[in-house]
Amino acid sequence: MAALPRRIIKETQRLMQEPVPGISAVPSETNARYFHVIVTGPEDSPFEGGLFKLELFLPEDYPMSAPKVRFITKIYHPNIDRLGRICLDILKDKWSPALQIRTVLLSIQALLSAPNPDDPLANDVAELWKVNESEAIRNAKEWTRRYAMDN
Amino acid sequence: MGSCCSKEPPNTGPVEPYVPSPVAVPSTTRGITETRVAAPKLVVDPRIVDELILELLALIASFVDNEEESPVSLVKLHVIAEKEEGWFQVVTSMVRIIPLDNPLGPSAITIVFDDCPLPSKEQVIKLTQMLGLSAMRALAADIDVQVERNICVVLGCIADKLAGPNSVAVLTEETLDYMLSFLMFRREPRIVLFALIALEKFAHTTENKLTIKERLNKEDDNPLLLLERHANSQDYTWRQVGFCAKWALDNLFTVEGRCLSYQTVDMSKINALMNTQDVSEYLKISCDGLEARCDSYSFESVRCTFPVNSGVWYYECLIITPGVMQIGWATKSSHFLNHICINQKGKIIKEGYGIGDDIYSLSYDGCRRLIWHGAKPTPVPDVEGWRPGDIVGCLIDMDAEEAIFTVNGVHVRTCTHLFEVSRRNNVDLKQSSQGFFAAASFMAFQQCRFNFGVESFRYPPNRPFKIFNEHGSLTDEQKRVVPRRITLELLRETTVKENACTLCFDADSCCVLEPCQHRGFCSLCTAQLKECPMCRAAILQIRVEST
Numbered sequence: 001m002a003a004l005p006r007r008i009i010k011e012t013q014r015l016m017q018e019p020v021p022g023i024s025a026v027p028s029e030t031n032a033r034y035f036h037v038i039v040t041g042p043e044d045s046p047f048e049g050g051l052f053k054l055e056l057f058l059p060e061d062y063p064m065s066a067p068k069v070r071f072i073t074k075i076y077h078p079n080i081d082r083l084g085r086i087c088l089d090i091l092k093d094k095w096s097p098a099l100q101i102r103t104v105l106l107s108i109q110a111l112l113s114a115p116n117p118d119d120p121l122a123n124d125v126a127e128l129w130k131v132n133e134s135e136a137i138r139n140a141k142e143w144t145r146r147y148a149m150d151n
Numbered sequence: 152m153g154s155c156c157s158k159e160p161p162n163t164g165p166v167e168p169y170v171p172s173p174v175a176v177p178s179t180t181r182g183i184t185e186t187r188v189a190a191p192k193l194v195v196d197p198r199i200v201d202e203l204i205l206e207l208l209a210l211i212a213s214f215v216d217n218e219e220e221s222p223v224s225l226v227k228l229h230v231i232a233e234k235e236e237g238w239f240q241v242v243t244s245m246v247r248i249i250p251l252d253n254p255l256g257p258s259a260i261t262i263v264f265d266d267c268p269l270p271s272k273e274q275v276i277k278l279t280q281m282l283g284l285s286a287m288r289a290l291a292a293d294i295d296v297q298v299e300r301n302i303c304v305v306l307g308c309i310a311d312k313l314a315g316p317n318s319v320a321v322l323t324e325e326t327l328d329y330m331l332s333f334l335m336f337r338r339e340p341r342i343v344l345f346a347l348i349a350l351e352k353f354a355h356t357t358e359n360k361l362t363i364k365e366r367l368n369k370e371d372d373n374p375l376l377l378l379e380r381h382a383n384s385q386d387y388t389w390r391q392v393g394f395c396a397k398w399a400l401d402n403l404f405t406v407e408g409r410c411l412s413y414q415t416v417d418m419s420k421i422n423a424l425m426n427t428q429d430v431s432e433y434l435k436i437s438c439d440g441l442e443a444r445c446d447s448y449s450f451e452s453v454r455c456t457f458p459v460n461s462g463v464w465y466y467e468c469l470i471i472t473p474g475v476m477q478i479g480w481a482t483k484s485s486h487f488l489n490h491i492c493i494n495q496k497g498k499i500i501k502e503g504y505g506i507g508d509d510i511y512s513l514s515y516d517g518c519r520r521l522i523w524h525g526a527k528p529t530p531v532p533d534v535e536g537w538r539p540g541d542i543v544g545c546l547i548d549m550d551a552e553e554a555i556f557t558v559n560g561v562h563v564r565t566c567t568h569l570f571e572v573s574r575r576n577n578v579d580l581k582q583s584s585q586g587f588f589a590a591a592s593f594m595a596f597q598q599c600r601f602n603f604g605v606e607s608f609r610y611p612p613n614r615p616f617k618i619f620n621e622h623g624s625l626t627d628e629q630k631r632v633v634p635r636r637i638t639l640e641l642l643r644e645t646t647v648k649e650n651a652c653t654l655c656f657d658a659d660s661c662c663v664l665e666p667c668q669h670r671g672f673c674s675l676c677t678a679q680l681k682e683c684p685m686c687r688a689a690i691l692q693i694r695v696e697s698t
Contacts, residue, residue: 006656010647028314028355031432036314053315063654064679072269072312082229083266097654097676098684147271 004032007063011101023105025056033058037069037105041148042113046140047075050148054084054108056101066095067104076136076143078117078126086111087121191236200244203228208249208259212519225266232267235274241267242278242305249304251297251341254473254518257304258595261448264308272317275309285325289332296339303345306330310352310359311448318356331366334374340388343378347395348446348596354403364404375400376409382437387471387539391598394444398435401634411634412438418630423457423603423623426588427632430454434593440632442471442600445593452505452592454481455603457623460586461549463616467608468543468591469600470517473536476597477507477523478543479514480554480569481590505592510572512590515556515563517543522556524568534563542609543599546616547587560610589619652676654684665692 012032015025022042028034037054041047053072059065069091071084079087090099090107120126129136207224231237245263249256270278282288282302289299306326310318333339333346354360367373379400381393401411416438424440433447445451468478485506507514507523514523517537521528537543537558544557552570556563569587589601602608604618651673652660658673664680667688672680677693 006647006651007654010656033432064676074268096682096684096687097680 005062008032008058015101020102020105022109023102025101025105033062035101039105039109039112041144042109045113046137047077047112047144047148050075050144052112052148056104058101063097063099066091066099067101069104069108074143074147076125076140077112078115078120078122078129078136079111081122085121087119191239193240194234194237195231195240197240197244200228200231200240201248203231204241204244204248204259204263207263208253208255211255211259211262221266225263228263229266229268235270238267238270238274239278239281243281246282246298246301246305249297249301251300255475256301257345258474260301260304261308261595264305264312265448269312270309272313272320275313275317275321276323279321279323279326284329286328286332289329289338290336294338294342296341299333299339299342300345303330303333303342303349307345307349307352308448310349310355314355316356318353319358322353322359322362327363327366331363331374334378335370337374337378340386340392344388344392344395347378347392347399351395351399351403351446354399360403367404368406373406375404376406390471391444394435394437394442394598395446397438398444401438402636413632413634418627421605421620421630422625423455423619424625424630424632425453425601426456429456429588436632437600438632440630441602441605442598443591443593444471444598445595448595450505450592450594452481452590454483454588454590455601455619456625456629457603457619458483458586458588459547459549459617459619463546463548463550463612463614464619465544465546465608465612465616466589466604466619467602467610468545469602470537470541470543471539471598471600472596473518473538474597475516475518475594476599477505477514477516477592478599479506479512479523479545479556479590480547480587481506481512481514482587483585484511485509485590506590507592511569513554513566513569514590514592515543515545517541517558517563522564522566524566525572529564531564534558534561544608544610544612545589546612548614555612557610557612661696663694663696664688664690665694670696 009032012027019025022040024038025035026037028036035056035058037056039052039054041050041052051073052075055070055072057068059068069086071080071086073084074082075084081087086108088107088111090096090104115129117126117129120129125136125139128139203224207222207228210222210224228241232241241263245260249260253259284302309321313321330346330350333343334350337343350363354363367375375396378392378396381389382397384390384393397412400406400409401413405411418439421439421441425436425443427436427440430436430453431449431451433445433449434451434453435444435446436453437443443453470476485508504526505514506512507516508526510525512524515521516523516528517534519528520531520534520536522531523529535558541558542560544555544560546555546557548554552567554566554569556566589603591599591601593599603623604620647656648659650659652658652675653671654676655673658675660671660673662672662674662677663670664672664677664683667683667686667690669683669685672684674693674695680690682689
């Protein structure tokens with residue numbers, strides 16, 4: 001095993017000791033660079049009440065490059081596609097090594113509160129979000145109920 | 152806060168609507184049926200699903216382009232599996248038709264699971280009931296090895312995908328009995344192997360690990376203790392079982408009174424081995440550091456401890472599994488990218504990068520019969536695919552500037568790529584980054600054993616050569632292959648110094664960025680920065696403060 005950088009150990013310790021409200025991130029038993037993440041749907045969003053699973057992986061050159069994050073739970077959102085890939089600038093060209101796992105997850109939670117259909121990853125979802133927002137929100141609520149409320 | 156930045160529509164091929172035809176549906180399993188739940192109705196003609204799966208399997212064998220779009224068959228299977236009934240169909244079809252003897256069969260199952268929507272726990276429990284998983288099924292007389300092997304592969308995939316509370320719910324007593332029965336009664340090794348791997352995947356969730364461990368220790372003879380005796384078997388399937396059992400006993404299901412393998416293995420004659428500090432996350436390395444195996448779904452790589460930069464060197468590799476491995480040479484400049492990665496268009500590239508996938512490395516894959524360099528494959532159609540027991544010979548001659556691969560002493564190819572790169576880019580790979588290391592990458596469920604000269608070579612080359620094991624030198628500490636969990640525990644106790652770099656926490660912070668004046672970074676991190684991590688201002692100058 002490649003030696004685990006202090007940075008990752010430190011971030012992991014802090015995530016455990018001072019968890020972010022509404023977010024749980026637990027490192028895998030066998031791979032300290034792989035995190036099982038659960039994000040709760042934000043209040044007053046169509047995702048309220050849902051528990052969304054994500055996977056987060058810290059690549060070899062983290063923190064010089066961004067974590068890889070993906071939704072595992074299906075979600076109806078204009079910036080998240082059917083494979084769970086997330087369209088978020090700080091995960092791509094706006095990454096900074098001063099950002100952390102916790103700031104990334106907070107940004108993802110914020111993206112759930114504020115979908116951005118003008119810069120979509122899931123085109124069909126974004127299209128509906130623009131032409132008929134209330135129906136899109138109904139779909140998002142329905143998907144949340146169907147896929148993210150499994151106890 | 153971040154906002155959306157990339158645009159790429161998901162490429163979902165249309166699937167023809169299915170009109171049920173009056174064909175008989177082959178039953179998915181044989182044997183006991185009493186507790187079995189009825190299969191849900193079909194959404195697609197089962198023959199189409201079968202065809203798509205076999206098409207995909209054939210494609211994986213020639214799936215060589217890392218940048219390729221998802222294969223159409225995989226996209227269609229995804230669409231089918233989006234409906235719950237469709238998911239059952241895809242899974243039961245794989246269980247039924249993935250051939251036992253295809254070296255890429257289990258990998259194909261993992262690829263489909265990786266791409267298809269995640270099932271709910273209810274869906275999985277229903278599947279296990281439909282298949283009637285139980286000790287009785289595992290012990291039935293008329294067992295179908297192919298079907299049971301595939302079921303165990305599927306269980307492993309599910310456990311891997313549903314880590315956490317769902318994995319606990321899915322591991323019902325019956326399903327656990329089913330897997331354990333294969334271990335206890337040591338039936339067909341091909342099933343035992345994948346039952347063991349599935350248990351290992353379930354054990355990623357702590358509660359399951361404790362349950363399984365308790366069950367194993369309750370037996371008079373812990374079945375793993377019997378299975379680990381096969382670790383040096385000449386039967387290559389049993390040997391894999393032995394390797395996995397030993398690994399599980401060292402890493403997951405420890406037994407009181409059993410010393411960990413690294414504490415008892417004799418390392419006195421070994422002076423070169425796989426470097427446990429230079430390996431991607433999931434590769435399993437034997438306690439003597441010479442045998443390696445991958446059971447994760449990513450492409451895993453490792454370099455050995457000893458680099459060479461002049462003269463002629465040779466090592467051999469015993470092929471234990473016939474699937475995709477890329478064995479050869481790498482410098483420190485080759486990166487192991489073992490996880491999903493995302494290209495500039497935001498597309499996930501599933502295949503990992505390994506040895507031979509950059510210009511700093513060269514490898515031979517005897518399954519697909521390809522020489523790899525710079526992520527470009529060169530087919531070698533005139534040789535046969537490798538089989539368990541084959542010996543791959545890897546020679547590098549830095550005077551003649553060539554690398555030669557052989558299989559069982561038969562010449563495969565003489566390659567000059569690595570030396571051409573040096574000439575073209577006006578850098579000497581031999582001298583830069585320490586030199587060349589023996590190195591290999593592994594697809595899921597692949598295993599091989601390296602011989603750096605601790606045993607005599609089976610097919611020594613007919614030119615004078617040097618032997619790693621005679622020139623290498625390692626401290627006792629460096630020779631120790633300590634189970635990962637122990638290393639992790641030690642690392643967790645790490646503390647951070649007061650004035651440590653705020654990016655890596657390793658070195659002292661000593662740099663101030665100009666003109667923005669942000670500070671708190673060490674020189675190593677600063678050297679990698681393009682802009683200030685705090686304010687994104689351009690860095691025009693770096694001022695070093697003395698501490």
